[in-house]
Amino acid sequence: MTEARRATLRDIATALGLSVNTVSRALGDKDSVSPKTRAAVQAEAARIGYVPNTLARSLVLGSAMTLGLVITNPSNPFYAQLISSIELRVRAQGYSLLLLVTDESAENEQRATEALLRSAVDGAVVVPVQAEWDHWRRVRDAGIPLVFVNRDVPELDCDMVGVDNERGSYEATSHLIAGGARRLLVLEEDLPITTTADRVAGFRRAMSDAGLKVSDDSIRAVPTKRYDSLALPWQPEEAYRFARTLVSEGNHPDGIVTGNDYFALGLLRVLAELGLEVPGDVAVTGYGDHPYAGYLQTPLTTVRLPAAEVGTTAVDLLLQRLRSTVTERPRKTLIRPELVVRASSRTARPSQSAAAGRAERGGG
Structure with a gap:
């Protein structure tokens, strides 16, 4: 039984009556080879099952x-x-x-x-x-x-x-402020990485430019399961539990900027369970523009990443x-990045007293 032999550039060249150099240039998409010759070489390479020898090419x-x-x-x-x-x-x-x-x-x-x-x-x-x-x-x-x-x-x-990321967070925060939000906070993950720090910096700068105060309570680090199972992405339940605790403390922001769409997903569920309207009582933005963001019951305003x-x-x-x-x-x-505006932030906010009243009823 004859052992199968690997197809070579010379096999293609012999079949087409071309030089090995021409075949090599055709497979390398060099401009010096005509489209007709290139097409013929590629067709013959496919027919005989030619696979480039990357080791040989590396040595050359x-x-x-x-x-x-x-x-x-x-x-x-x-x-x-x-x-x-x-x-x-x-x-x-x-x-x-x-x-x-x-x-x-x-x-x-x-x-x-x-x-x-x-x-x-x-x-x-x-x-x-x-x-x-x-x-x-x-x-x-x-x-x-x-x-x-x-x-x-x-x-x-x-x-x-x-x-x-600083610019993306700045635009998201400024968008909520332009829509009437004045008591804003940001939910970020608690990993010590520059992407998180940059988003927080963007939030701070937007608040400062609008003349709004940023307190220690305005920036919240959400515990993440990625410490326990780092292969996981962010989990909505982390933000869900954190947001329920936040509202139970009597903290009723009218605008929340989240550091990723997973956090926004958990947050939106909490707000719905508490009877708070989005964006009527609380305007929300995400970050990432994941595939589900535009298909939620209240489509999510978020930052699309390139x-x-x-x-x-x-x-x-x-x-x-x-x-x-x-x-x-x-x-x-x-x-x-690009701010994608959807229903979670589109309308103006009600008065502070109306929002607080609804929050108290929802937190029953």
């Missing part, structure tokens, strides 16, 4: 032709979109992708950096845990370019691409670093 080019992607939580819808956009961009550029998940664990992140070094990737896109950074210094000093995504590590002075644009921008910046012979200073790129 002096490159692993592989990029690393280190992600904290792939169940987070933002990061799920990010992974998809990065994989598509990487594949279109002829690279493979090595995906490593840390689950917000500094120990897992250190293991990920060891895997990057062993795999000799050309570069890496990284969502850092932000607990430590010496292991990332080792990767950078080994000559592997890094682009941090969504969270920065200022100590390393590397490229960073992310969402302008996950795909962040991903492709990060890959393009990393490839520029790999292909450039000129050393440039690291770039910090923040992409503006």
Whole structure:
């Protein structure tokens, strides 16, 4: 029995009467090959089952032709979109992708950096845990370019691409204020990460610009199950329990800014159970624009995050670093999110006394 032989570029070239160089350029989408020739080469490659030998190509080019992607939580819808956009961009550029998940664990992140070094990737896109950074210094000093995504590590002075979270929170808060809200608070997660800090900063700035006071009670950190099971996304029941406690304390805001749509989901249920109207008594905004946000009984005003644009921008910046012979200073790129206005914040608010009265009846 004859052992199957791997199809080669020469097999395609012989079948079509072309040179191996022409076949290689056609499969590499080089402009010097006519569309007709490219189509013929691609058809023959598919017919004989040709698969590029990435190891051989790596030896020729002096490159692993592989990029690393280190992600904290792939169940987070933002990061799920990010992974998809990065994989598509990487594949279109002829690279493979090595995906490593840390689950917000500094120990897992250190293991990920060891895997990057062993795999000799050309570069890496990284969502850092932000607990430590010496292991990332080792990767950078080994000559592997890094682009941090969504969270920065200022100590390393590397490229960073992310969402302008301060701007997103500022616009959401300003929107509620413009609609008449004056007693606002923000529900944020309690992880010590820059994305949370940036959203709180946006809330503070919007309140300050409107001449409204921000007290310690205005900023509430919601306990998150991600400490117990870090692979989970945010859970609505965390905000649900927290909001019930908040209202039972007699705190009756007329505007609530949440740091993610899951928190908003739990909050909306509490408000409905207490007989509070949204947005009549309490206006609510989310953050993330997850698929369900527009299909709730009261569609949710939220901030849409440009996950795909962040991903492709990060890959393009990393490839520029790999292909450039000129050393440039690291770039910090923040992409503006979009406020999506829906019914949870659309109308003006009633008087303070009317809202408080309804809250007392609902909390019976």
